Amino acid sequence: FFILFYFTMVVYNFKKITTVPTASDLIDIVLSKTQRQTPTVVHPGYAISRIRSFYMRKIRYTQQSATERLSKLLEEFPRLDDIHPFYSDLINVLYDRDHYKLALGQVNAARSVIENVGKDYTRLEKFGDSLYRCKQLKRAALGRMVTALKKLTATLAYLEQVRQHLARLPSIDPNTRTLLLCGYPNVGKSSFLNTVTRANVEVQPYAFTTKSLFIGHMDYKYLRWQVIDTPGVLDRPLEERNTVEMQSITAIAHLRSSVLYIVDISEQCGWSLAQQIQLFDSIQPLFANKPLFVVINKIDLRKFEDLSPEELALFDHVKAAGATVLTMSTQTGEGVAEVKSVACEKLLEKRVEQKLHGSKIDSVVNRIHVAEPVQRDDKERGENIPESVLNPPEMKEPRKTEKDLMNENGGAGVYSVDVNKHYLLDCEDWKYDKIPEFMDGFNIADFVDPDILKRLEELEREEEAAGNEMEEEELVEDLTDEQRAALIAIRKKKELIISAKRMKISNPIPRSKQSSGTVGKFEDHLRGMGIRLSDDAQERLRSRSRSKSRPTLKRGRSRDGEDNEEEEQPKKRTRSESRARSLSVTSVKEGEGYRNIKQKVDAVRKLRASQKKFNKGGKAGEGDHHVPVKMPKHLFAGKRGMGKTDRR
Numbered sequence: 001f002f003i004l005f006y007f008t009m010v011v012y013n014f015k016k017i018t019t020v021p022t023a024s025d026l027i028d029i030v031l032s033k034t035q036r037q038t039p040t041v042v043h044p045g046y047a048i049s050r051i052r053s054f055y056m057r058k059i060r061y062t063q064q065s066a067t068e069r070l071s072k073l074l075e076e077f078p079r080l081d082d083i084h085p086f087y088s089d090l091i092n093v094l095y096d097r098d099h100y101k102l103a104l105g106q107v108n109a110a111r112s113v114i115e116n117v118g119k120d121y122t123r124l125e126k127f128g129d130s131l132y133r134c135k136q137l138k139r140a141a142l143g144r145m146v147t148a149l150k151k152l153t154a155t156l157a158y159l160e161q162v163r164q165h166l167a168r169l170p171s172i173d174p175n176t177r178t179l180l181l182c183g184y185p186n187v188g189k190s191s192f193l194n195t196v197t198r199a200n201v202e203v204q205p206y207a208f209t210t211k212s213l214f215i216g217h218m219d220y221k222y223l224r225w226q227v228i229d230t231p232g233v234l235d236r237p238l239e240e241r242n243t244v245e246m247q248s249i250t251a252i253a254h255l256r257s258s259v260l261y262i263v264d265i266s267e268q269c270g271w272s273l274a275q276q277i278q279l280f281d282s283i284q285p286l287f288a289n290k291p292l293f294v295v296i297n298k299i300d301l302r303k304f305e306d307l308s309p310e311e312l313a314l315f316d317h318v319k320a321a322g323a324t325v326l327t328m329s330t331q332t333g334e335g336v337a338e339v340k341s342v343a344c345e346k347l348l349e350k351r352v353e354q355k356l357h358g359s360k361i362d363s364v365v366n367r368i369h370v371a372e373p374v375q376r377d378d379k380e381r382g383e384n385i386p387e388s389v390l391n392p393p394e395m396k397e398p399r400k401t402e403k404d405l406m407n408e409n410g411g412a413g414v415y416s417v418d419v420n421k422h423y424l425l426d427c428e429d430w431k432y433d434k435i436p437e438f439m440d441g442f443n444i445a446d447f448v449d450p451d452i453l454k455r456l457e458e459l460e461r462e463e464e465a466a467g468n469e470m471e472e473e474e475l476v477e478d479l480t481d482e483q484r485a486a487l488i489a490i491r492k493k494k495e496l497i498i499s500a501k502r503m504k505i506s507n508p509i510p511r512s513k514q515s516s517g518t519v520g521k522f523e524d525h526l527r528g529m530g531i532r533l534s535d536d537a538q539e540r541l542r543s544r545s546r547s548k549s550r551p552t553l554k555r556g557r558s559r560d561g562e563d564n565e566e567e568e569q570p571k572k573r574t575r576s577e578s579r580a581r582s583l584s585v586t587s588v589k590e591g592e593g594y595r596n597i598k599q600k601v602d603a604v605r606k607l608r609a610s611q612k613k614f615n616k617g618g619k620a621g622e623g624d625h626h627v628p629v630k631m632p633k634h635l636f637a638g639k640r641g642m643g644k645t646d647r648r
Contacts, residue, residue, distance in 0.1 A: 015167045017077065017166065022160075027146050029065075030062060031142070033061075034062045038057055038058050038061050039054060041629055044131050048130075051128070052126060055137065056125045059121050059122050059141045062118070062145060066114050067114055070114075074107055077104060077159065077163075080097060080101065085254050086172070093247060095162050095165070106155045110152050114145050117145055118141065121137055121138070124137050125137050172226065174256070175256070177344070177347060178227070178228060179225060179226075179228070179347075180228050180259050181260050182283075183232065183279075184270075184271050184275075184276055185234075185270075187276075188330050191331070192297070192330050192336065193214065198218075199229075208231065208244065210232070212244070213251060215227070220340070228257070230251050230252070231248050232245075233249065234279075253286050258290065258293065258350075259293065260295050260339070261293065261295065261323070262297050265296045265298055265299060265301075266301040268298070277318065281321075290350075293343055294324070296326070296327045298330075324342070519541055532590040
């Protein structure tokens with residue numbers, strides 16, 4: 001048996017690295033954040049301890065903001081010693097390992113400088129004896145921090161270029177199942193990648209179309225595979241190879257994969273078969289411990305059988321080196337599926353073999369025990385299959401639901417639910433009988449009384465009354481004449497009360513008729529509360545009590561002797577009456593709502609007490625949130641010109 005170990009897929013996602021700001025942008029970010037998040041107003045009249053803490057807070061906050069920015073930058077960029085050797089060497093090829101490490105080291109050094117400056121000047125602030133000295137110390141501290149950030153101008157620009165390039169790299173998992181394509185330029189590597197995967201790599205009839213690593217994914221035996229297309233490699237010393245070729249060498253050296261060395265049999269790529277086999281021999285040490293295949297491409301232009309004996313001898317040499325020779329044509333698709341399946345099967349066998357010879361297999365095998373039963377006697381024991389298994393009972397058809405019936409009969413909106421089938425009748429045939437309109441010469445609707453509920457209620461009331469009379473007759477027989485007379489009087493009184501109650505419920509009296517108050521009573525009520533109505537208010541109140549359709553008319557006689565009806569004009573107030581009176585606690589004005597002078601004095605006292613806390617803080621009221629300052633910012637700050645950032 002075989003035991004397979006599945007490891008989690010490790011993918012380095014360099015696209016999550018945030019944008020690296022320039023030095024000037026970083027300075028503006030740090031200083032503006034300090035300005036926004038810390039207090040901005042301090043006065044010479046403050047205690048010296050308060051002034052010191054004000055400027056110490058600014059120094060600490062600036063140092064903390066700058067340190068957090070630089071620390072985040074260092075954490076997001078990959079460390080070459082902690083990542084896979086493939087990515088480490090790839091970064092070395094693309095960006096130069098020394099330059100990359102030097103840039104991160106400069107950022108780390110600037111972070112240390114800023115931390116030390118913040119600590120030193122925070123300590124010096126404790127000895128500041130005036131606002132001027134504390135401010136100068138703060139200014140010196142922020143100046144040294146800004147100087148340290150300005151020195152990172154070139155470093156941050158380089159790291160931003162590295163970040164952009166890393167974000168464009170494909171996400172390659174160095175430990176997953178991989179097919180690696182290599183060989184001379186223009187031999188058909190990208191065409192094979194486009195054929196077996198969904199990748200869409202550019203294919204052109206000239207050399208070095210592919211200048212970086214391209215990746216595609218495919219499925220084989222329900223497993224996800226990655227196919228990597230590498231740039232073309234030329235046969236020359238390692239020191240003379242350029243960055244494009246070194247990407248291929250790095251991938252071949254570090255990725256555990258099946259290596260497909262593509263050979264152009266038609267020699268249309270510009271290199272002969274001998275030159276292509278010579279390149280195979282020069283990079284063969286990179287193929288150690290990997291399934292190796294030499295794939296002859298473009299057999300639609302030249303058959304493998306048409307090769308000369310010298311050319312066939314070259315491939316015999318390749319077979320002797322441990323490679324498997326396969327043929328295909330990416331143009332016609334001939335042999336592509338066979339190359340794919342053979343390469344995948346070979347790599348699966350290689351991975352299983354490595355895991356079986358690994359150190360982890362022993363810890364698993366030692367815990368597995370395979371039980372093998374031992375024969376105890378010579379008695380033969382045949383198979384015992386239950387009867388229910390040999391002859392299983394017929395399964396009952398499931399009951400159809402209303403939803404099933406709906407789907408069978410046209411679906412929603414077409415099917416109508418059959419309600420009659422749920423009727424509980426003595427005979428099942430009666431469920432779908434139609435109810436006639438006429439029966440025995442009578443209309444069926446005549447037997448339906450619309451007042452049946454009202455009649456039922458009257459019938460129940462009569463039965464209840466008859467039952468009460470029977471009980472009362474039994475009681476009356478045992479009473480004397482005086483008791484009977486009293487009982488009759490009580491019953492009559494009770495009947496009158498009940499009838500009056502019923503009349504009141506059935507015929508409610510309008511609210512306007514129920515009110516028994518008059519205008520005079522309402523005026524007396526207001527006077528008792530200490531409210532005096534003016535003449536205009538009394539006139540309006542009395543006019544509302546009259547009918548609106550009959551305005552008050554004043555009859556008079558014109559000069560011609562005819563009667564003239566005029567609307568009565570309201571009485572004009574004098575100037576002294578209309579003039580507003582001053583608020584005095586010693587008197588109660590009409591309409592203020594106070595019963596007496598004592599009530600008004602208490603109300604004024606409570607009003608002044610509630611305003612005391614607002615007056616103490618100089619507030620206009622509870623909605624006043626204005627914070628006055630001695631030097632308003634809009635008068636003293638001014639608009640800074642270009643480059644004026646030294647007055648923060």
